[in-house]
Amino acid sequence: MNSAAGDTPLVTEAPAAARSPWRRFASEFAESRIAMAGLLLLAAIVVVAIAAPWLSPQNPYDLAQLDVLDSKLAPGEHSSSTGKPYWLGTDDQGRDMLSGIFYGLRISLSVGIASTAIALAIGLVLGLAAAYFEGWVDTAIMRVADIQLSFPAILIALILLAMMGQGTGKIIAALVTVQWAYYARTVRSAALVERRKEYIEAARALALSQPRILFRHLLPNCLPPLIVVATVQVAHAISLEATLSFLGLGLPITEPSLGLLIANGFQYLLSGKYWISFYPGLALLATIVSINLVADQLRDVLNPRLKR
Amino acid sequence: MLAFTLRRLGQSLLVLVVMSFLVFVGVYAIGNPVELLVNPQADEVERLRATAALGLDKPFLEQYATFLRGALHGDLGRSFVYNVPAIQLILDKLPATLELAGAAMLVAMALGIPLGLVAGLKPTSWIGRTIMAGSILGFSLPTFWVGLVLIMLFSVHLGWLPPNGRGQTVVLLGVPVSFLTLDGLRHLAMPAANLAIFKLSLLVRLTRAGTREALLQDYVKFARAKGLPPRRVIGVHVLKNIMIPIVTVIGLELGSVIAFAVVTESIFAWPGSGKLLIDSINQLDRPVIVAYLLVTVTIFIAINFVVDVLYSALDPRVSLGAAASAH
Numbered sequence: 001m002n003s004a005a006g007d008t009p010l011v012t013e014a015p016a017a018a019r020s021p022w023r024r025f026a027s028e029f030a031e032s033r034i035a036m037a038g039l040l041l042l043a044a045i046v047v048v049a050i051a052a053p054w055l056s057p058q059n060p061y062d063l064a065q066l067d068v069l070d071s072k073l074a075p076g077e078h079s080s081s082t083g084k085p086y087w088l089g090t091d092d093q094g095r096d097m098l099s100g101i102f103y104g105l106r107i108s109l110s111v112g113i114a115s116t117a118i119a120l121a122i123g124l125v126l127g128l129a130a131a132y133f134e135g136w137v138d139t140a141i142m143r144v145a146d147i148q149l150s151f152p153a154i155l156i157a158l159i160l161l162a163m164m165g166q167g168t169g170k171i172i173a174a175l176v177t178v179q180w181a182y183y184a185r186t187v188r189s190a191a192l193v194e195r196r197k198e199y200i201e202a203a204r205a206l207a208l209s210q211p212r213i214l215f216r217h218l219l220p221n222c223l224p225p226l227i228v229v230a231t232v233q234v235a236h237a238i239s240l241e242a243t244l245s246f247l248g249l250g251l252p253i254t255e256p257s258l259g260l261l262i263a264n265g266f267q268y269l270l271s272g273k274y275w276i277s278f279y280p281g282l283a284l285l286a287t288i289v290s291i292n293l294v295a296d297q298l299r300d301v302l303n304p305r306l307k308r
Numbered sequence: 309m310l311a312f313t314l315r316r317l318g319q320s321l322l323v324l325v326v327m328s329f330l331v332f333v334g335v336y337a338i339g340n341p342v343e344l345l346v347n348p349q350a351d352e353v354e355r356l357r358a359t360a361a362l363g364l365d366k367p368f369l370e371q372y373a374t375f376l377r378g379a380l381h382g383d384l385g386r387s388f389v390y391n392v393p394a395i396q397l398i399l400d401k402l403p404a405t406l407e408l409a410g411a412a413m414l415v416a417m418a419l420g421i422p423l424g425l426v427a428g429l430k431p432t433s434w435i436g437r438t439i440m441a442g443s444i445l446g447f448s449l450p451t452f453w454v455g456l457v458l459i460m461l462f463s464v465h466l467g468w469l470p471p472n473g474r475g476q477t478v479v480l481l482g483v484p485v486s487f488l489t490l491d492g493l494r495h496l497a498m499p500a501a502n503l504a505i506f507k508l509s510l511l512v513r514l515t516r517a518g519t520r521e522a523l524l525q526d527y528v529k530f531a532r533a534k535g536l537p538p539r540r541v542i543g544v545h546v547l548k549n550i551m552i553p554i555v556t557v558i559g560l561e562l563g564s565v566i567a568f569a570v571v572t573e574s575i576f577a578w579p580g581s582g583k584l585l586i587d588s589i590n591q592l593d594r595p596v597i598v599a600y601l602l603v604t605v606t607i608f609i610a611i612n613f614v615v616d617v618l619y620s621a622l623d624p625r626v627s628l629g630a631a632a633s634a635h
Contacts, residue, residue: 248586277460
């Protein structure tokens with residue numbers, strides 16, 4: 001899994017290389033305190049997202065639990081019926097914002113991760129195929145990827161959603177369409193470099209089967225740049241989903257993601273009721289920043305050109 | 309050079325035709341606009357009459373042929389909602405979008421390149437670290453949320469800047485512009501800053517990475533060894549060599565700024581083509597959606613074409629034959 005398998009260790013690096021690749025990777029990653037802070041924050045967010053049903057004071061999707069008399073309460077105000085405090089206030093339907101954010105994180109994260117995973121799988125296969133088969137396969141796949149990458153993600157997503165309409169499946173489809181080309185291109189360029197190295201030649205000399213060479217030898221060594229791209233892309237996907245939902249083209253209103261919560265509060269912003277938009281935005285920001293911090297350090301650790 | 313330009317032009321036109329077909333197919337596959345435009349109480353006869361009037365009863369390919377013939381004559385259909393030519397609607401709103409995009413790009417360049425240079429020259433100092441931390445934040449901040457926070461701070465809380473609209477405009481060369489009046493500038497400030505943040509962070513990172521790489525190159529070491537003053541080494545040897553990728557990216561990002569203006573325009577109610585697109589999608593105003601997408605895609609393809617040709621003309625390392633086959 002580690003780049004150590006691919007590059008020839010220098011003599012001076014011998015003590016470091018003696019440790020297992022994972023240990024070395026972990027200690028190099030931990031060198032940056034800000035990246036560790038990002039990782040901790042990200043872990044906390046993931047835990048909150050998974051445990052939302054148990055952590056939330058209220059089920060924000062259960063209309064029976066919402067009290068219209070409690071609508072648009074400021075942070076810290078108490079419910080008129082139960083007397084319980086709303087730490088981050090309530091929205092126009094009397095929904096507890098803290099619970100809404102916990103559940104919204106769940107949706108935003110799962111849409112981001114699901115779309116990235118699907119796009120990664122598609123891009124990986126197409127990119128490997130392009131690099132391995134060359135010729136017209138390569139030309140066809142990469143020409144489509146290039147044309148697509150020459151348009152910004154948001155424009156393509158807008159076109160697709162204008163065509164397909166709203167819905168969770170549709171937004172995931174749009175995000176996958178937007179993303180696959182990044183992976184295809186990354187895998188292809190990594191594979192083109194790796195396939196000329198001696199270990200592939202050795203594997204060929206051993207007469208191993210093509211799929212085995214492709215997936216057991218070539219693929220693992222193409223992973224480091226792919227991991228970096230995928231991490232960044234999860235953040236992009238989450239941000240793009242939030243943007244599209246904010247524009248009213250993304251997820252349905254019944255189960256609001258963070259973007260929809262923010263859109264919902266927008267109309268009350270000018271009357272000074274900032275919390276309906278502000279806090280979901282803060283949660284979104286924390287998610288994206290923490291992922292980007294982790295991705296930045298991953299890039300430095302996994303980049304052989306910056307090896308110390 | 310001419311062969312390369314012509315081949316590249318042919319590719320661009322092909323992409324345009326393919327995109328026009330995809331957009332037409334996609335957009336005309338959504339919903340039935342008759343449902344929206346005809347009175348819900350209308351009977352079947354009335355519905356059929358409206359469908360025929362809009363040309364929606366014809367076979368699909370005939371609709372596309374009609375559309376393509378019209379498109380070549382600059383006619384992209386009439387808006388279902390406003391009953392004016394869709395292309396005219398877009399072209400009326402486009403100057404506002406271009407003004408916003410231009411202002412944003414200017415802000416991003418004026419701040420991004422110097423900051424990136426400083427961060428690249430002093431990567432370990434506190435100022436370098438602060439700039440980089442800021443750029444990570446700028447990358448992470450979702451554009452629409454920054455817009456909301458700006459409104460919250462400068463309009464609601466401080467009351468300094470207006471939250472929406474274009475303000476007072478002046479007609480310049482036949483199009484109304486905001487940046488020549490004080491009121492217009494006050495309206496332009498927040499949307500432009502909002503749209504600039506992402507590109508600003510991008511330019512900071514790009515300039516920093518280029519600077520760091522250039523500093524390790526032999527020609528910079530040599531220039532230093534020759535005893536040239538640092539100002540000259542940075543200003544001439546470093547900056548000149550990192551400008552090619554930066555200019556390329558600025559060119560390419562110009563299109564993306566226009567696309568992202570959709571978000572900023574929606575937040576600040578800036579009356580540009582992006583806001584028109586979102587309104588049209590919500591009203592299923594197909595001709596306007598198609599016209600917007602085609603105009604934007606054309607702008608994009610044109611920008612990519614110009615940047616590609618300029619790039620190969622500017623950078624002697626790019627051989628034209630290789631550029632055409634590798635991409």
